[in-house]
Amino acid sequence: GLEFIFLGVGSVLGAFLRYKLTESPLLFNTLPVNVLIVNISGAFILGAFIVLSQQWHLDGKYSLFAAVGFCGSLTTMSAFALDSSNLLENNQYISLIVNIFANVGLSITALIGGKSLMSAIINN
Template sequence: MKIIELAFLALGGVAGTFLRYKMISVPTYLGALQANVLMVNVLGSFILGAFAVISQQWNLDGKYALLIAFGFCGSLTTMSAVAFDTHGLLNNAKYGMMVLNAVLNLGLSVAAIFGGKALFNIIFGNSPA
C-alpha cells in the first residue's frame, strides 16, 4: 500500500469515527430500542450505496474508495455495536426488542444501500441498478 493510499484510508477512518462518536454520544430511543447504532448503520449504508454509483459515474480513482467506502463508512458503521446491543437485550430478556433490533439494523442498512444507489442513479440519469 502506498503512503497516499494509507493517508486516504486513515483520513476517512478518522472522519467516520468522529461522526460515529458524535451520533452515538447522544442517546436516542425508539421505545426501548436504542437507535443510535441503527442510525449510524443506516446512514453509512446509504452513503456507501450512493458512493458506489458516484464512483462508477465519475470513474473515480481507487483511493477514493479507500477514503469513503473503507475508511469513512467502515469506521462509521459497526456490526460489533449491533451485536453488543442485541446481546444486552437478550440478557435483559427483551426477546421481541432483541429480534427487532437485529432485523431493523440489517434490513434498514440493506434498504439504505438500495436507497443510496437508487437516488444517485436518478441524479445521474442512469437506470436504477
Template sequence: MMRAVLFVAIGGAAGSVLRYLSSVAVNKYVQSSFPWATFAVNIAGCFLIGLLMGFFMKQPAQDDGMKWLLVTGFCGGFTTFSAFAHENVALFQTQQYGTAFLYTALSVVLGMLAVWLGLLLTR
C-alpha cells in the same frame, strides 16, 4: 500501499468521530431500550455507502484515493457492526428478545433498502 492506508486512516478517523458525535446527540434526546443511536448510524451509513458506490461506479476515478477515503475509511469508521452485535447480545442477556429481534430485522432490511436507494439515486 502506504497512500491507501493513509486515506483509509484519515477517513476512518473522521467517520469514527462523526459516529461518536451522532451517538451523543441521539442519546441526549432519545431514552429507550432500543439502541436508536447505532441503528440510525448504521442505516445512514448504508445509505451513504450506496450513494458513494453508485457514484464511483458511474464516474470511475483515475485514482482510488477518494474511494479509499470515503467508502473504506469514512463509512467503515462511521458504521458500527461491532456495536450492533454487542447491543444485541446485551438485549438477549437482559431477556429483551422482542427488541433484539426487531432491532436485527429492521437493521438488516432497512440497511439493504438504504443501500439500494443510494444506488438508485445515483443512476
C-alpha cells in the same frame, strides 16, 4: 503512501461522526436506535458512493477514503452485536428481534436507496 492518508482521513471522519451520533443513548422504548441510525446512514452513503464511483470511474484511493475509511468507521457491527446481546441478556426479546431485522433490513434498503438516488441524480 497516499492511499494510507486517504484511508486514515476517511476513518477519522467516520469514527468522529459515529462518536457524535452515539455519544448520548437514544432509545425508542427499549430499542437502541443510535447504532441503527449510523448503520442505515453509512449504508445509504456507501450505496450512493458506489454509483458515483462507477459513473465517474473514480481512482481506488477514493474508495479507500469513502467506502473503507469513512463508511467502515461510521457503521459498526460490534456495537450492533453488543446492543443485541444486552437486549437478549435483559430478556427484551421483541426489541432484540426488531433490532436485528431493523439493522440488517433497513441497512440493505438504505444501501439500495443510496444507489437509486445517486443513479437518478447522475442520470438527470
